[in-house]
Amino acid sequence: MIQEDFFMASVATPSYHSTKETTNYARLCRLLVDAGSDALRDAFDKSRPTGDLNSVLSSPPVHAASVDDPTFNQYWQDIQGALVRLGGASYQSAIDDLKKECIDPDFEEHYRELLKHCNGIHKRTESISKKPN
Numbered sequence: 315m316i317q318e319d320f321f322m323a324s325v326a327t328p329s330y331h332s333t334k335e336t337t338n339y340a341r342l343c344r345l346l347v348d349a350g351s352d353a354l355r356d357a358f359d360k361s362r363p364t365g366d367l368n369s370v371l372s373s374p375p376v377h378a379a380s381v382d383d384p385t386f387n388q389y390w391q392d393i394q395g396a397l398v399r400l401g402g403a404s405y406q407s408a409i410d411d412l413k414k415e416c417i418d419p420d421f422e423e424h425y426r427e428l429l430k431h432c433n434g435i436h437k438r439t440e441s442i443s444k445k446p447n
Contacts, residue, residue, distance in 0.1 A: 332422065335380035340417045342381060343425040345393055347432060349409050353401030 381389065394409050 333380065335382055335386075336422065337417055338381040338383065338386035339379050340422040340425055341413060341415075342386065342389055342393070343422075343429045344412055344415075344417070345390065345397075345409065347425055347428040348412060349397050349401070349405055350393070351432070353397045353405055356402075357400050 390413060394406075397409060398405050
């Protein structure tokens with residue numbers, strides 16, 4: 315009984331508070347998932363017929379991450395530029411709105427899961443594209 319009480323008292327409860335850096339990370343996730351998915355889907359649909367790729371794609375695990383302001387701003391500019399070039403100027407306004415939009419901590423986990431799924435698609439797509447025809 316003494317050992318159980320000691321073990322119970324020594325286990326720390328993990329804490330996941332939102333910080334500016336984790337919010338930056340979540341915003342980048344939203345940029346990639348929301349605008350990136352649409353821009354990529356539009357470009358893909360123009361070159362290939364639509365289909366059910368989800369049945370062949372798998373997802374790797376996601377690890378918690380954070381991004382400081384200078385890194386966030388550089389990544390945002392890089393990703394924004396790529397998405398606008400890919401999807402067209404019509405994406406600029408939506409991307410600008412995403413950067414300013416308030417992110418609820420409950421949504422952070424949702425977007426981490428979506429990013430995990432996107433990472434799985436990316437890795438699976440790379441392996442498919444490397445296979446000889």
